[in-house]
Amino acid sequence: MALTEKKKAFALAKRNGKDNKEAAILAGCPEKTASAAGARLAKDPDVIAYLKRLEEATPQQVVKHEVKPLTTFTSIQTANKLDDPLEFLKSVYTDQVEDMALRVRAAQAALPYVHGKVAEKGKKETKEDAAKAATKSGKFGTLNNQLPS
Known part of the structure; x- marks a missing residue:
């Protein structure tokens, strides 16, 4: 699955030092199921990859995130x-x-x-190209394009 807002909020809370249960509560999970949801989200591959990207980012790339329930x-x-x-x-x-x-x-x-x-050729451009091709050889060839005999 994709990185949802809930997963992103959980990862940001984990990055700021919260444990799984607190991070799940901040991400919008109910308090009754927060510990189970936190354990599940901590193992989620999208969350792990997002945390890895956050750690690899340079300080100029890191945006200061404030952890709020269901962040925007x-x-x-x-x-x-x-x-x-x-x-x-x-x-x-x-x-x-x-x-x-x-x-x-x-x-x-x-x-x-x-x-x-890139646009397609129009009618006029197609006629022009056909006329140029006709003048290069054959009966209607111009003087510059005719073979010397």
Whole structure:
């Protein structure tokens, strides 16, 4: 499965030094099942991979996260600092800490601004190319393209 907001909040709480039960409560799990949910989330491969990415990130890449129940996107807080939307999208898809699904969506949103869409040939261009091909050889060849006899 993907890295959900609950898993992300659990991983951030674990990174800030909380034990499994406290981290699960902060992630939004009920207190009755928090210890079981914390043990389950601690073994989750997505949470383990996210914690590993957080540890490998450089200090410039790490965003200061505040652990709150059911956190929202922290990159919205940094959006006010960037005037250009393209710069914001670049900062999201180059951020090693963000989950991969969000990075892919940001890259897809920025793609039309970086690489233009290649259009198909129109009718006029097709006729022009056919006329140029016809003048290169055969009965209707121009003087420059005819073979010397």
